[in-house]
Amino acid sequence: MTEAMRKILQHCRDNGDFDAVIDAVPYAGLLGIKLHAMDLQPTFILPANKDNIGNPMLPAIHGGVIAGCMETSAALHLLMTMESIALPKIIDFSIDYLRAGRLQDTFVSCQVWRQGSRVANVAINAWQTDPGEPIATARAHFLLVQE
Amino acid sequence: MSDQLTQRATRFVSVLPHCRVLNMTVEYADGEKVILKLPYSEAIIGNPDNGIVAGGSLTTLMDTACGTAAFNCFEDGEVCPTLDLRMDYHRAAKPGENLIGEARVVKRANSLVFTQGEVRQESDNVVVATCTANFMRIGLRLGSK
Numbered sequence: 442m443t444e445a446m447r448k449i450l451q452h453c454r455d456n457g458d459f460d461a462v463i464d465a466v467p468y469a470g471l472l473g474i475k476l477h478a479m480d481l482q483p484t485f486i487l488p489a490n491k492d493n494i495g496n497p498m499l500p501a502i503h504g505g506v507i508a509g510c511m512e513t514s515a516a517l518h519l520l521m522t523m524e525s526i527a528l529p530k531i532i533d534f535s536i537d538y539l540r541a542g543r544l545q546d547t548f549v550s551c552q553v554w555r556q557g558s559r560v561a562n563v564a565i566n567a568w569q570t571d572p573g574e575p576i577a578t579a580r581a582h583f584l585l586v587q588e
Numbered sequence: 589m590s591d592q593l594t595q596r597a598t599r600f601v602s603v604l605p606h607c608r609v610l611n612m613t614v615e616y617a618d619g620e621k622v623i624l625k626l627p628y629s630e631a632i633i634g635n636p637d638n639g640i641v642a643g644g645s646l647t648t649l650m651d652t653a654c655g656t657a658a659f660n661c662f663e664d665g666e667v668c669p670t671l672d673l674r675m676d677y678h679r680a681a682k683p684g685e686n687l688i689g690e691a692r693v694v695k696r697a698n699s700l701v702f703t704q705g706e707v708r709q710e711s712d713n714v715v716v717a718t719c720t721a722n723f724m725r726i727g728l729r730l731g732s733k
Contacts, residue, residue: 442637446636466633466634466642467631467632467633467634467636468632468634468642468644468645471609471631472644491605492606493605494604495605495651496604496667497605503605503606503652504648504651504655504669504670504673505645505647505649505651505652506644508644508647508648508651508673509642509643509644509645509647510644512644512647513634513644527637528635528637530680531643531675532677533677534647534674534675534677535672535673535674536647536672536674538669538671538673541669
């Protein structure tokens with residue numbers, strides 16, 4: 442990890458302000474991912490953005506964008522909630538699409554089911570109006586990288 | 589025939605706003621196979637420390653490639669929404685490498701299309717990720733062909 446990134450991470454952990462670390466990831470900026478709320482666990486938001494459309498007829502968000510947002514949110518979730526790890530590396534990712542992602546704000550939350558010394562298993566949910574009606578559910582494995 | 593199908597796939601992909609943002613292009617398409625190109629750009633970097641692209645950009649490449657293969661395997665073209673998709677990331681793509689996504693229709697069924705594919709680095713053909721994705725056929729009644 443570069444010294445600049447280490448400083449950003451340290452600042453974020455000291456102040457509980459993770460916007461800077463999200464802003465440091467270009468792909469998160471491309472999609473528009475932001476931290477929505479930080480209660481016990483973080484919730485991320487993907488604001489409605491025409492650049493993220495994959496089906497112009499409905500219109501609906503590109504399935505790849507929904508997946509990319511969920512995967513990036515899971516990596517950020519690990520970074521924010523675990524002590525002393527760098528940005529984890531994705532090993533595998535599996536997504537089930539439940540409903541079309543309409544052109545409106547999308548929310549993402551994660552559940553870390555297991556964090557071993559090398560690998561973390563994360564479940565990820567995405568919803569729009571009602572958390573009880575997710576638009577997609579996913580799971581991922583990440584390789585943890587020590588700082 | 590493959591020229592026509594490449595043109596049809598190009599029209600299909602070129603109207604998808606997010607694929608335009610990523611500058612994704614169709615390299616080849618026939619009735620079974622689609623090859624797309626995702627050029628490297630700073631916007632898709634997932635790790636600012638080393639310039640490695642985000643897994644999500646590869647997922648978008650393969651969702652598009654597999655979805656286009658599903659669309660193109662029907663004579664008149666059928667837009668099929670993704671039911672589920674899995675990516676296995678074998679290795680990090682080298683920073684600066686353009687990525688080539690190839691998708692194949694494995695089985696075309698009454699209600700579903702099963703696809704598989706992989707992502708390769710353009711310069712050396714090294715596979716960086718594999719993908720399996722299933723698509724629903726819509727507008728069909730149960731039991732219809």
